[in-house]
Amino acid sequence: MSIHIHNVSKKYGSFQALEDISVDIQSGELVALLGPSGSGKTSLLRVIAGLESSDVGEILFDGQSMTERHPKERNVGFVFQHYALFRHMTVFDNVAYGLKVRPRKTRPSKQDIKTKVMELLQLVKLENFANRYPTQLSGGQRQRVALARALAVEPKVLLLDEPFGALDAKVRKELRRWLRKLHDEFHITSIFVTHDQEEALDVADRIVVMNNGKIEQIGSPDEVYTNPKSPFVYDFLGNVNLFKGRLANGKLMHGEFALDVPDSHTHTDDNAIGYVRPHDIHIEKTNMPGTVPAKISHIHLLGPIVQIELRREDLDEFLEAELTKEQFFQLQLTIGDQVYIKPKQLKVFIPEDYSI
Numbered sequence: 224m225s226i227h228i229h230n231v232s233k234k235y236g237s238f239q240a241l242e243d244i245s246v247d248i249q250s251g252e253l254v255a256l257l258g259p260s261g262s263g264k265t266s267l268l269r270v271i272a273g274l275e276s277s278d279v280g281e282i283l284f285d286g287q288s289m290t291e292r293h294p295k296e297r298n299v300g301f302v303f304q305h306y307a308l309f310r311h312m313t314v315f316d317n318v319a320y321g322l323k324v325r326p327r328k329t330r331p332s333k334q335d336i337k338t339k340v341m342e343l344l345q346l347v348k349l350e351n352f353a354n355r356y357p358t359q360l361s362g363g364q365r366q367r368v369a370l371a372r373a374l375a376v377e378p379k380v381l382l383l384d385e386p387f388g389a390l391d392a393k394v395r396k397e398l399r400r401w402l403r404k405l406h407d408e409f410h411i412t413s414i415f416v417t418h419d420q421e422e423a424l425d426v427a428d429r430i431v432v433m434n435n436g437k438i439e440q441i442g443s444p445d446e447v448y449t450n451p452k453s454p455f456v457y458d459f460l461g462n463v464n465l466f467k468g469r470l471a472n473g474k475l476m477h478g479e480f481a482l483d484v485p486d487s488h489t490h491t492d493d494n495a496i497g498y499v500r501p502h503d504i505h506i507e508k509t510n511m512p513g514t515v516p517a518k519i520s521h522i523h524l525l526g527p528i529v530q531i532e533l534r535r536e537d538l539d540e541f542l543e544a545e546l547t548k549e550q551f552f553q554l555q556l557t558i559g560d561q562v563y564i565k566p567k568q569l570k571v572f573i574p575e576d577y578s579i
C-alpha cells in the first residue's frame with residue numbers, strides 16, 4: 224500500500240504543529256520520521272492513522288483519499304511507546320483481540336484464530352508465553368506482543384510511535400534489528416517515529432527529518448547523513464565540529480586554515496560555517512602542509528572507536544575527532560601529544576541556510 228501525504232498542515236489553537244508536509248511513501252517501504260521532541264512526528268502519524276484530522280491537505284492510500292475514512296476503515300496497525308496491552312488479558316488473548324472483535328461475517332473461526340495467534344507468537348519468539356499476563360513479561364517482550372497484536376489483523380500499513388523508546392539500549396538495538404527482519408518478511412508499508420538518529424539510520428529505508436512542524440530533508444540514511452541539506456540536519460544526525468570563518472577567493476578562512484570550498488567564489492567575504500564530522504578530522508604526528516597544530520586533551524575508548532578531544536593551538540578551541548582503534552594504535556597517541564590536523568571533508572553553510 225503506497226501512502227501519499229499531500230500538503231498537510233495542522234494547528235492546535237494558534238500553534239502550527241505541521242506545516243505543508245508532503246511525502247510519498249512507496250508500497251513496502253520502512254520510513255522513519257526523525258526529529259527532536261515537539262517537531263510534529265506524532266501529530267503526522269496520527270493524521271495518517273486518522274486519529275487526528277489535518278486542517279489542510281490530504282492523505283491517500285494507494286491513490287484513494289482517506290479524509291472521510293474512520294481510523295478503523297484505514298486498515299492500519301498501531302504500536303505505541305508504552306505497550307498498550309490489556310493487562311487483564313493473557314498474551315494469547317491480547318494478540319487474538321483484534322480478530323475476536325471482528326463482526327461475525329469477517330471473524331475467523333476459533334481454530335483459525337488460534338492457529339494465527341500461535342504463528343505470530345512463534346514469529347516474535349513468544350510461543351511459550353501465550354498464557355502469561357503482560358505484567359509477567361519484560362519490556363522488550365511486551366513490545367513484541369504489541370507488534371504481534373498489530374500484525375494479527377493483517378494491516379496494510381503499520382504505524383509505530385517510538386516503539387522501543389522505553390527500553391534499554393541493548394534491547395532497543397535487538398528489537399530494531401528484529402523489526403527490520405519482520406518488515407522484510409511481511410513487506411507492510413511501515414512508518415515509525417523516533418528521535419533517536421542511530422535508530423533511524425540503522426533501520427529505515429528512508430528518513431524524513433522534521434523540525435518545527437516542517438520537513439528539513441527526506442532521503443536514504445546515507446543521503447541524510449553524508450549530504451545533509453541544512454545545518455539542522457547536520458547537527459541532528461551525529462556529532463559535528465563547527466569551523467566558523469569567512470569565505471575569500473574560494474576558500475574558508477578559519478584560524479590558520481584556508482580550506483578549499485569549490486563553488487564559493489560568488490560569496491567572497493561572507494560569513495560561513497564549515498561542518499566537519501569527527502571521523503573526517505585527519506590526524507598526523509608530523510607537520511604537513513595545510514594542517515594546524517593541536518594538543519590531545521582527552522582520549523575516550525568506545526569499543527571499536529576512539530574519541531579524541533583536541534585543543535587547537537591556532538584558535539584555542541576544542542574539537543572532537545574519531546579514529547578506529549587500528550588508526551589510534553598506529554599513531555600511538557597519548558594525552559598531551561602535539562599533533563597536526565586537517566579536515567578530510569567539510570560542508571559549508573552560509574547563515575540563512577544557504578549551502579555550498
Ligand SMILES: Nc1ncnc2c1ncn2[C@@H]1O[C@H](COP(=O)(O)OP(=O)(O)OP(=O)(O)O)[C@@H](O)[C@H]1O
Nearest residue numbers: 235238240258259260261262263264265266267418
Ligand atoms: N492535542 C494537542 N493540543 C495542543 N498542542 C499539541 C497537541 N498535540 C501536540 N501538540 C503540540 O504540537 C507539537 C508537536 O507535537 P508532537 O507530539 O507531534 O511532536 P513529536 O515530534 O512527536 O514530539 P515527541 O518526540 O516529544 O513525542 C508540540 O509542540 C506539542 O506540544
